[in-house]
Amino acid sequence: MKKTSIVTAALFLAGTLTAGLNITLSDLQTDSMGYYYEYELTYADMYNTSQFFSDLDSSSNISVYTATSKYPRYIYADTGTNAAQLEYTFDFSNITIGSENYRAGIKSFDIRDSLTMSNNGVGTEESTAFTGWSINGYNYNTIAQGATPSHGTETFPGTTSVGFGGFIQKFYYKVEFTNSKGDFNGFDQQLNQWNSQTFLTDDWFKVTVRLDLTAPEGTYDGGSGFYADPYQIATPQQLDAIRYYPQDWDKYFVLTADIDMSGYSYDTALIAYDTVSGNSGFDGEQFTGNFNGDGHTISNLNLGSDNASFAGLFGEVYSSGEISNLNLENARIKGKYAGCVTGSNLGSISNCKVNGSVCGANTIGLITGYNDGPIEDCSAEGTCTAKSTVGGICGVNWGWIRRCSSKGSFTALVTGCGGICGSNSMLLENCRANANVSAGTYAGGIAGFNSYSNFRNTEINNCYSNCRVVVSDNDGVAGGFTGQNVSTVINCYSASEVCVLSDSFTGFIGSFAGRDDSNETEPTASYTACFCDWQVAGLTDAVGDSGGGVFPDPDPFGIVSMNTTTLKAKVFYTSNGWDFVGESVNGDEDIWNIIENETYPRFADECIAPPAGDINGDCVYDMLDMAQTASGWLDCGMITQNMCP
Structure with a gap:
């Protein structure tokens, strides 16, 4: 049991006793769930000269019935009065914790109490009683309530559990007795009781408060860290401060300005x-x-080291974590399991745009190194270099990647490199890559490996690659779309060039996949309406090797190597079931669009016909393009600053 000293405050009104708890840091306890505070009013504490009741004012009309043997003790409304109240205040606003001066907010509380009402038939008692809690001290929520029974005694136990979605540091608890008759006799013979306890039994009134620690006031630009009032981050100092308050890593944050982390x-x-x-x-x-x-944009983020693991703006995002609507510009990240947004993602990443570079030992990508959650509507541009499992979006994928794109140069010095991910074991959907992809072995425009999983449905659908894929090992494996495929690919195409650096190459390359298991006894690779441009790839073989001990071997069913002209005609795709804008036979999702005889298929939301002067690729010619053009003139010396007005 945790005993706490209680200080009696001034009475708010006649008939009310207000007890303000003088809670200090020493009153808090800790367990695996963090800090908590516990208050119990026990049998031993209940007598009129105890610490609790030493300042009891007679006008409060509250007394303790003190038993010395087996009979109960209880707090009661004094005989002859018409109203009596007792109120507790649980206030944590004066507590700071640790050298970081954390503030203590109330995450939740549990309350247990009891009312006992009796009618002895002598004074024809007619009373009501109520217990409740409040945030403001005025509007109370009921915990227990009761009224005088027609005869005998009745007990009204009360329990409540309350969680908060905002920053709260104080709450109130109240007991209220009312003489319903309102006559001059008032209450009769201690028949209205709160917290009745028998000799040495467990207490009835108990309060447990779970605390949520937050950074000191003024650490951030505003907010309280909750959904409706997130912490506001407007400066490099405030972004940096999040690092030092792990207790805030379960809170809500929002950027309110662009932030330059150069310093x-x-x-x-x-x-x-x-x-x-x-x-x-x-x-x-x-x-x-x-x-x-x-x-908003965070620019010039520079972090990590040769020995770092899980490097990024975030180290690891848990399944309940969410990162959204974020731009990272000129990020420089180093480490294994590394990405500009996060080293490892188990949560959700959406609508993020990244420009930067990542390098390390293995499992790196411009968005995240390792992914086991949804990544949606993200784009990445930059460079990635590691020994193994490198991708434009992520190094290793066990999650869902939808509507994402990459540009840049991605290199796995040993194995496993792809324009979207180095290794895919789940879902890639509506993604595209326009990049230079290279590896010692297992290089692909979309994925180095498209793996098979016994417990997850691995699939790539409605994706395309327009890359330069390079393999350097003598026995390397590379394909325009995927290095090795042992799973499902649907409605995808490759317009990638495939190159070999070795003069004595003995490996496998294909214009779509370097290798699959289509000719094995129990194949897992399958294709539906997939195509590749053999003229761009420089290879007529869509799949370099399909196993089964036969080489060369025919391409598997569902994948066809075609010439450039055919692959720029809409009718070729619609006749194979692809869903295009302007037709409904193959569906109404309008996934693909094309400029007839000029472009390969592009996603319907892509800018495939930019206007003249569109420098930044947003399909609009505006002041942003003019500014970028002028900046380029300055960089190359075509104009000088002193030429500006």
């Missing part, structure tokens, strides 16, 4: 960083909150 560098992730370098798993506290960039 900062880190050896680990900025937020939710790994605490033990070199381990294969994440050792640290994950980010479980919500970070909304609100369309």
